[in-house]
Amino acid sequence: xxxxxxxxxxxxxxxxxxxxxxxxxxxxxxxxxxxxxxx
Numbered sequence: 001x002x003x004x005x006x007x008x009x010x011x012x013x014x015x016x017x018x019x020x021x022x023x024x025x026x027x028x029x030x031x032x033x034x035x036x037x038x039x
Contacts, residue, residue: 005035
């Protein structure tokens with residue numbers, strides 16, 4: 001159910017915090033994550 005959402009949050013938030021040297025330039029993480037559907 002929520003595994004995909006957890007994976008997306010991990011990729012966008014946790015990994016760049018742990019390894020900022022990798023996530024620079026073209027590999028920068030996304031700017032936002034839509035957690036719920038449109039209003």
